[in-house]
Amino acid sequence: MSETARLHTFPRSLPDEGTQGIADARLLPDEEFREAWSSIALPTDMRERMLRAAVASIRLRQAVPFDAVPLHGITLLTGAPGVGKTTVARGLADKIARTLGSPTPWLFLEVDPHALASASLGRSQRSVETLFGTVIEEMAMAGPLVVLVDEVETLLTDRAALSMDANPVDVHRAVDAALVGLDRLARRHTEVFVLATSNFPDAIDPALASRADNVIRVPLPDHTARRWILEHTVTAIARAFPGAHALTAAEALDAAAERGEGLDGRRLRKAVAAACAYRPETKGDPNGVTVQDLLGALDHARETA
Ligand SMILES: Nc1ncnc2c1ncn2[C@@H]1O[C@H](COP(=O)(O)OP(=O)(O)O)[C@@H](O)[C@H]1O
Ligand SMILES: [Mg+2]
Structure with missing residues (x-):
């Protein structure tokens, strides 16, 4: 110094x-x-x-x-x-x-x-x-x-x-x-x-x-960015709730990134959270979330964006 x-x-x-x-x-x-x-x-x-x-x-x-x-x-x-x-x-x-x-x-x-x-x-x-x-x-x-x-x-x-x-x-x-x-x-x-x-x-x-x-x-996230954001979010959730692990599969993330087109990063992350509460059967337990729930939550987010 x-x-x-x-x-x-x-x-x-x-x-x-x-x-x-x-x-x-x-x-x-x-x-x-x-x-x-x-x-x-x-x-x-x-x-x-x-x-x-x-x-x-x-x-x-x-x-x-x-x-x-x-x-x-x-x-x-x-x-x-x-x-x-x-x-x-x-x-x-x-x-x-x-x-x-x-x-x-x-x-x-x-x-x-x-x-x-x-x-x-x-x-x-x-x-x-x-x-x-x-x-x-x-x-x-x-x-x-x-x-x-x-x-x-x-x-x-x-x-x-x-x-x-x-x-x-x-x-x-x-x-x-x-x-x-x-x-x-x-x-x-x-x-x-x-x-x-x-x-x-x-x-x-x-x-x-x-x-x-x-x-x-700062642009809206493109496909690559959306996939990365979704992966970052589901990985963090799966770490705490092992039942959510299916969401981290490559095909699941590809499909979800496709469905999330037009959504900003905040909405993408929130859609993953919403997926955990998408079906009444899971009673809000993130361990019960499925890939279909995620796709459904993303569709809903797009419709209400
Ligand atoms: N491109 C992105 N990549 C990862 N996460 C994002 C992205 N855009 C937004 N987010 C997430 O969305 C949330 C809101 O971001 P924020 O910085 O407040 O956005 P802005 O200031 O543009 O409204 C944060 O939790 C952030 O992590
Ligand atoms: Mg801001």
Whole structure:
């Protein structure tokens, strides 16, 4: 370890429990997040590309002036609900910390935009300013930081799409405050990396979209990914309930992956759980689940999707 690194080795504090707008805070690396990263089936190379882009962006921002390379350190993950955006974002945060390391531990903060947006009328602008300008700013001064703004559309609603009577002026001010806050963080702190997710990319303020260095569209799982997700789920169930073992057979998984076409990862996993309760005869005992139950549950999931 270098002299500087040793000098800078000190513990890191988390924000106070219950800080408004913070849903989760933890030091990185984190074992739970490491598992999250490998629990999501994505198209070949997508994970690696995502990580390379994040790491390169942080390195560039640390060494090259913003005026030369205007990187904001913001990556936006878009896609349908249930495709794994939040999970993969948490996993990416962990990977960034493991890859880059630091004498001061990396910190992870997850912003809860719902808590900010639902602050009573006239107060959400203030909540956003406090969050970005005080809470996150203080955390950024103490060392490297990954901020996850999950379901960012809640906060950064497209101002143009808002009708003034349905949405208070406060929403506009909150959006402005969030953008100013993100800009300031990026310019002042090159070791802040922002990951934002959105289920409705069309609803996002173009000002955010243009600040994002990288926009990644997370697709619905294809046949290979569906098979992998189903296998991952049934294997875990069969480990606890040996009667469910038949579901792990190759032909069963092939057929199930076929039947699950169009379903997102969350629905696929839930369909396996639903299969365990599909027929009244099993009385909800997962040991009694059959391949037919799984196929039936997947059909049902598709019909109700
Ligand atoms: N591609 C995928 N591979 C494996 N599991 C997935 C996938 N997509 C979603 N899931 C599962 O579905 C659940 C919801 O994922 P989440 O990350 O919350 O999705 P999103 O944020 O896109 O709505 C998680 O339990 C996750 O493991
Ligand atoms: Mg999510």
